[in-house]
Amino acid sequence: MIIKKLALLILTALIIPAGTLHARQYELEKVKTWPSRANLMGSPDGYMYITQYKKVEVYSPPSNRILDKRIKGNEKVFTSPGGNYWAASEFVDRSADQYRVIGLSMFTPEGENLYSIDDPGALKFILNDNSPRMVGIEGTEGLPETELYFYDESGNITGTYKLTNYLDGRFCRDGSLFFAYSADSGLYAFSPSGDLYYRLNSGRNFALNQNGRLVLASNGGHLNLYYQTSKTNSAELNTSKIREIIISDDNTRAVVMSDDNAVCYSIPDLKPLWQYNPVSSYHHLSSCDYDSETGRTAIGIAVDSGSDYPFSERYNTGKVVIVDPAGEIMGSVDVSYTSWSKGFPKVQFASEGETLWVISHYDLFRIAL
Incomplete structure (x- = not known):
């Protein structure tokens, strides 16, 4: 593995950290596999949902099923990021490519109807992990005009707002703010409840801290740090293909992952601390x-087996790498899937930090760190 050390925003020589040659090979434990037509929602560290046609199962922890509920064939399930709430929307088809939602029910993970x-x-509905509030999206993402609906804890509409070219939206982690991204206006x-507080001229890729007051966003080849409406710092990015941005819980670090690399920055000065580069052109960063x-x-x-293989066999393996605070490789593990899983694996630390969840298209794994 090659780690490219950085200092004062200028890339220095490539080095192989001393610990890399002795990096640990972690053991991978398969926890659960779900049917090919099922979807995984929520979080294995909170409430994990496996949704199928006419059925919702909820697990907490992943080995313990706490709900097995039948739903209608014309109901679609939405969950909050951590799975603290879920909703089933009932729809009717109006045409071959359009449908209308005629009802929605909000539930706790145990199945209590709120x-x-x-x-x-x-x-479409975006749920809040901290209360049964939600935001509804009227229209398809990317359309010239989209209307946002804001709902309170009882499902009443408390506000609406029209955006042009809406592409993305999410609550901050404590649920106190909702952020929506427009391709036209940031x-x-x-x-x-739907009151507009402010607007930032940022790109689509953004990260929020716990209360949403700190925002890190890419825009035009730059990484910008905002405290509410004030831009406090900016750094030049060496790639425009940003896939994920993370702000640490203590607001001292950020990780920016692109198709090409993953870079750790200090906050608030946005100085690069280390950079990870894939060792092969067949290795594609999928999550962090x-x-x-x-x-x-x-x-x-995600590991591409290459063009010599059938397309269905090109993404049946992956890899997970653990990097320490100094940017050295602590260890890694290879992952094999039961089926094609381009864009995987997804990785998520458990709340205590000594377990790493690894998710493929139809499998959940665990690594003890």
Whole structure:
């Protein structure tokens, strides 16, 4: 593995850290496999959902099923990021490529119905992990005009807002702010009830800290750090193909992952601390996560077997690399999947930091660190 050390925003010579030659080979434990037509939602570190046609299963932890619920064939499931809430929206087809939502019910992970509403007005719903509030998206992402609907804890609409070319939206981790990105006009910050607080002229790729006051976003080849409406720092990016940005829980580090590399920055000065580069052109970075307690970074890598293989066999393996706070490789593990899984593995540290969850298209693995 090659780690490229950085100082004062200028790349220096390539080196192989001393510990790399003795990096640990981690053991991978398969925890669960789900059917090929099922979807994994929520989080294995909180409430994990496996949704199938007419069925929802909830697990916490992944080995313990706490809910097995039947749903209608015309219901679609949405969950909050950590799985603290989930909703089932009932839809009817209006044409071959368009449908209308006629009802929605909000539930706890155990299946308690918190509220049900008729004709919610939206098609897609983004749930809050800290309360049964949500934001509905009326229209398809990328359309010239999209309307946002803001719902309170009882499902009542408390506000609406129209955006042009809406592409993405999410709550900050404590649920106190909702951010929506427009390809035309940047990033908008709203209260959970729909009051517009401010707008940032940023790109689509952004990260939020716990309360949403700190925003890190890419824009035009630069990485910009904002504290609410004020841009406090900026750094030049050596790639424009940003896939993921993470702000650590303690607001001292950021990891920016692109198609080409993963770079760790200090906050607030945005100085590069280390950079990870794939060792092969067949290795494609697929995900990353940062653990604030230990300073470790996990990087998921999709491995392309090459054009000599059938397309269905080109992404049946992957790799996970663990990087220490100094940018040295602590260890790695190879991952094999039961089926084609381009874009995987996904990696997620457990809350205590001594477990790393590894997710493929149809498999959940665990690494004890």
